[in-house]
Amino acid sequence: MTGEPASTKPAPEQETREGGASASPAAATGEPATATRPSHENEQERSPEGDRLPMSGLRVIDVGTFLAGPYAASILGEFGAEVLKVEHPVAGDPMRRFGTASKRHDATLAWLSEGRNRKSVTLDLRQREGVDLFLKLVAKSDVLIENFRPGTMEEWGLGWEELQQANRGLVMLRVSGYGQTGPYRRRSGFAHIAHGFAGLSYLAGFPGETPVVPGTAPLGDYLSSLYGAIGILLALRHREVSGEGQIIDIGIYEAVFRQMDEIAAAYGLFGKVREREGAGSFVAVPHGHFRTVDDKWVAIACTTDKMFERFAAVMGKPELAAADRYGNQRQRLAARDEVNRLVIEWVGSLTREQVMQLCIDGEVPVGRLNSIADIFEDEHFQARGNLARLCEEGLGEVVIPGVVPTLSETPGRISNLGPPLGNATYEILRELLGIPAQEIRRLRQRKII
Amino acid sequence: MPTTDEAESRLPLAGIRVIDAATVIAAPYSASILGEFGAEVLKVENPKGGDPMRHFGTPTRRKDTLAWLSEARNKKSVTLDLHLPEGVELFKALIEKSDVLCENFRPGTLEKWGLGWDVLRQINPRLIMLRVTGYGQTGPYRDRPGFARVAHAVGGIAFLSGMPRGTPVTPGSTTLGDYLTGLYGCLGILMALRHRDRTGQGQYIDAALYESVFRCTDELAPAYGMFGRVRERHGPTHNDFACPHGHFPTKDDGKWVAISCVTDKLFERLAIAMGRPELATSHVYGDQKTRLENRHDVNEIVRDWCGSLHRDDLLDRCFAAGAPAGPLNSIADIFGDRQFHSRRNLVAIDEEDIGETVIVPSVLPRLSLTPGRIRHLGPRLGQHTDEVLTELLGLDAAGIEELRSKRVI
Numbered sequence: 001m002t003g004e005p006a007s008t009k010p011a012p013e014q015e016t017r018e019g020g021a022s023a024s025p026a027a028a029t030g031e032p033a034t035a036t037r038p039s040h041e042n043e044q045e046r047s048p049e050g051d052r053l054p055m056s057g058l059r060v061i062d063v064g065t066f067l068a069g070p071y072a073a074s075i076l077g078e079f080g081a082e083v084l085k086v087e088h089p090v091a092g093d094p095m096r097r098f099g100t101a102s103k104r105h106d107a108t109l110a111w112l113s114e115g116r117n118r119k120s121v122t123l124d125l126r127q128r129e130g131v132d133l134f135l136k137l138v139a140k141s142d143v144l145i146e147n148f149r150p151g152t153m154e155e156w157g158l159g160w161e162e163l164q165q166a167n168r169g170l171v172m173l174r175v176s177g178y179g180q181t182g183p184y185r186r187r188s189g190f191a192h193i194a195h196g197f198a199g200l201s202y203l204a205g206f207p208g209e210t211p212v213v214p215g216t217a218p219l220g221d222y223l224s225s226l227y228g229a230i231g232i233l234l235a236l237r238h239r240e241v242s243g244e245g246q247i248i249d250i251g252i253y254e255a256v257f258r259q260m261d262e263i264a265a266a267y268g269l270f271g272k273v274r275e276r277e278g279a280g281s282f283v284a285v286p287h288g289h290f291r292t293v294d295d296k297w298v299a300i301a302c303t304t305d306k307m308f309e310r311f312a313a314v315m316g317k318p319e320l321a322a323a324d325r326y327g328n329q330r331q332r333l334a335a336r337d338e339v340n341r342l343v344i345e346w347v348g349s350l351t352r353e354q355v356m357q358l359c360i361d362g363e364v365p366v367g368r369l370n371s372i373a374d375i376f377e378d379e380h381f382q383a384r385g386n387l388a389r390l391c392e393e394g395l396g397e398v399v400i401p402g403v404v405p406t407l408s409e410t411p412g413r414i415s416n417l418g419p420p421l422g423n424a425t426y427e428i429l430r431e432l433l434g435i436p437a438q439e440i441r442r443l444r445q446r447k448i449i
Numbered sequence: 450m451p452t453t454d455e456a457e458s459r460l461p462l463a464g465i466r467v468i469d470a471a472t473v474i475a476a477p478y479s480a481s482i483l484g485e486f487g488a489e490v491l492k493v494e495n496p497k498g499g500d501p502m503r504h505f506g507t508p509t510r511r512k513d514t515l516a517w518l519s520e521a522r523n524k525k526s527v528t529l530d531l532h533l534p535e536g537v538e539l540f541k542a543l544i545e546k547s548d549v550l551c552e553n554f555r556p557g558t559l560e561k562w563g564l565g566w567d568v569l570r571q572i573n574p575r576l577i578m579l580r581v582t583g584y585g586q587t588g589p590y591r592d593r594p595g596f597a598r599v600a601h602a603v604g605g606i607a608f609l610s611g612m613p614r615g616t617p618v619t620p621g622s623t624t625l626g627d628y629l630t631g632l633y634g635c636l637g638i639l640m641a642l643r644h645r646d647r648t649g650q651g652q653y654i655d656a657a658l659y660e661s662v663f664r665c666t667d668e669l670a671p672a673y674g675m676f677g678r679v680r681e682r683h684g685p686t687h688n689d690f691a692c693p694h695g696h697f698p699t700k701d702d703g704k705w706v707a708i709s710c711v712t713d714k715l716f717e718r719l720a721i722a723m724g725r726p727e728l729a730t731s732h733v734y735g736d737q738k739t740r741l742e743n744r745h746d747v748n749e750i751v752r753d754w755c756g757s758l759h760r761d762d763l764l765d766r767c768f769a770a771g772a773p774a775g776p777l778n779s780i781a782d783i784f785g786d787r788q789f790h791s792r793r794n795l796v797a798i799d800e801e802d803i804g805e806t807v808i809v810p811s812v813l814p815r816l817s818l819t820p821g822r823i824r825h826l827g828p829r830l831g832q833h834t835d836e837v838l839t840e841l842l843g844l845d846a847a848g849i850e851e852l853r854s855k856r857v858i
Binding site: 075079094100184189190191192196197198199201202204206211212213214216218223228236237246248250251253254257264266274275276277278279281287288289291297298303304360363365369371372373376378379380381383396397398400405406408 | 459461462474482486501505506507509514515516518519520583584585587588589590593594595596598599600601602603604605606607608609610611612616617618619620621622623624625628629632633634635636637639640641642643644646648650652653654655656657659660661663664665666667668669670671672673674675676678679680681682683684685686689690691694695696698703705706707709711712715768771772773774775776777778779780781782783784787788789791792794795797805806807808809810813814815816817818819
């Protein structure tokens with residue numbers, strides 16, 4: 001059902017696969033047959049004692065920029081992987097300059113948060129020696145994440161064949177605006193463009209009016225990285241059995257498009273083109289955002305008749321849920337404006353806290369439209385540890401979103417904020433690659449690192 | 450070429466059994482992805498009506514909905530009434546033979562049925578359990594009902610969608626938070642499987658819809674934490690990071706483009722596409738900071754230019770110069786788009802049982818060596834009950850008949 005990317009060549013069939021494939025993966029990975037797993041041998045050696053996180057022992061190279069792809073490395077890092085951020089020696093990741101400046105000259109707030117749990121290693125891939133060093137790093141790593149425009153790595157002599165020669169078990173995540181194949185693959189793509197291309201932006205806003213940003217500009221970056229991280233974990237599982245690495249190829253637009261429930265099926269069968277729906281939804285009424293008397297907003301979502309019945313009672317008008325009125329979703333959809341008018345009036349007569357309390361008591365799905373100020377005051381965010389507070393000398397306290405998801409036995413953690421440029425270059429070159437100090441100095445002088 | 454069986458056995462999750470006892474999209478979507486990559490997914494549903502997702506959205510000829518057909522892909526439907534003691538016993542028997550359980554009941558519901566984590570882990574110490582709710586298993590709001598619409602609000606993205614000071618709008622889709630949480634859930638399960646492979650130990654994942662949403666808000670939290678800055682709605686543009694960065698109408702009525710100049714280099718390319726390279730010089734708008742300070746002027750220049758051209762012409766000029774632009778596609782545009790077809794993002798599936806061709810989004814992520822697949826669309830309610838009870842739990846026809854007469858299945 002999914003076309004194999006044309007640019008990738010699956011590894012030749014290996015004899016070793018038979019042994020692994022005969023058992024179920026769960027059983028096979030429980031008792032490793034080390035002969036079939038060259039990469040995993042490295043991994044076992046490196047696993048620090050006592051570190052029980054699920055990704056511990058794994059080394060990830062993140063050579064991407066901004067968020068689409070790199071966020072996958074952040075997650076792996078939160079759950080124990082060692083993440084090496086490979087950056088240009090002079091400029092570094094442009095994410096370091098994106099957004100609000102901090103007191104550290106090489107870090108914006110976005111970098112501090114999303115560069116979490118990394119070590120920064122500088123390397124100029126436009127120089128031959130930089131490429132050679134990179135291949136040495138690849139040989140000692142498990143996962144490579146990149147998001148250059150398709151063809152760029154190949155131009156540098158870092159195509160899949162060269163990388164696989166360096167490391168047969170390498171798992172490579174490639175994220176780009178449009179993916180590695182197809183007519184648009186060379187176009188530059190960012191989340192904002194991908195939201196438009198995938199059809200999400202078209203749907204955000206009021207009918208016939210200006211389409212707006214769907215909440216957060218980098219949404220597609222996060223989405224594509226989540227799919228990327230899932231792909232990496234699946235590929236690592238396959239590697240455990242077969243020793244083979246592979247490529248995960250993601251277009252940001254695809255990750256966005258995959259979220260849109262029945263939109264494709266409904267157009268395919270009935271030619272129905274979904275349009276912007278303002279604050280509402282085509283599936284249910286009332287289902288939207290409503291203004292309270294203190295000029296704040298709440299979301300109310302009555303997806304079923306039962307919920308509307310409860311809501312009608314909460315509004316003090318149980319008769320609205322009668323069978324001959326609006327008791328049925330189809331009746332409410334047909335009388336959308338009238339039902340919404342009743343809700344607008346009721347919500348508009350009360351404060352936000354009053355609406356919240358009445359709806360919660362009546363078990364109606366309701367939520368405040370939180371600003372970030374509301375979020376910082378919210379007791380539930382506090383109780384769940386969603387706001388992680390990290391202190392760094394010279395920066396003071398930095399509040400960043402905590403780790404998601406929450407695992408009961410092996411919870412993730414944030415070990416450091418986005419690192420200074422090149423903070424681990426020496427350590428990695430000296431200790432991991434065994435390069436003499438003198439040679440490291442020479443590389444630095446020539447701006448290769 | 451490997452035979453189909455060989456290809457199946459090579460999928461990364463071949464041999465893994467998942468029970469999806471959840472409803473609607475969030476936790477079930479985690480199970481859908483696992484199923485696309487080889488896991489056997491048993492959708493356990495209430496015999497009376499099944500998953501409400503079957504009735505959510507546009508109805509089909511078969512009387513379930515398009516969303517169900519698409520998102521219940523690859524699953525086997527097994528009916529089981531967990532309100533009845535016999536249903537609970539059968540469920541425990543299934544748990545014993547499975548690797549993963551996905552659920553999204555309100556906290557305390559499974560416990561009420563005698564199916565809490567402590568009980569389940571006794572039955573199967575290797576079990577991995579995904580728990581999805583609006584607010585998670587802990588914290589003061591844990592008992593509140595939660596839906597994606599509410600999660601978008603609580604997680605902070607609904608507040609940010611819309612025109613400045615205008616009514617906050619739906620951020621493109623009402624189900625975004627469900628899919629996001631499904632992705633985090635799937636990720637949690639895969640990491641937990643990895644931990645289990647090493648230690649033999651299962652665990653549970655506690656996912657909350659609002660958390661998945663909040664995690665996608667870049668520097669929103671640190672900017673408030675450090676400078677007390679409350680981000681507001683910015684309409685069609687990003688916030689304070691980049692200019693030009695927004696949606697612009699073209700000469701074609703109702704057709705918009707997105708433009709995103711996050712770096713100076715990208716603005717330079719846009720200036721070239723506009724035929725006005727001088728705009729990108731250092732004493733005009735070459736610098737992001739200058740552009741942000743003069744955002745109204747810059748946006749007006751871009752808006753005038755976009756409004757003077759047909760969408761396709763405008764985009765051709767941008768692509769020729771490597772400027773970051775793209776169309777705001779409707780679903781009709783998408784069905785005509787070469788990239789979507791070249792990447793096979795739309796799959797047309799025709800199953801005799803459904804009686805009409807259904808087009809659904811194909812598998813993501815795309816793996817080169819072990820690509821996922823869609824074997825079939827959403828099943829009929831209880832379609833696989835007999836098969837699973839017979840083959841997996843060893844019940845005979847008489848036993849199954851009795852369960853059915855008691856409405857346990």
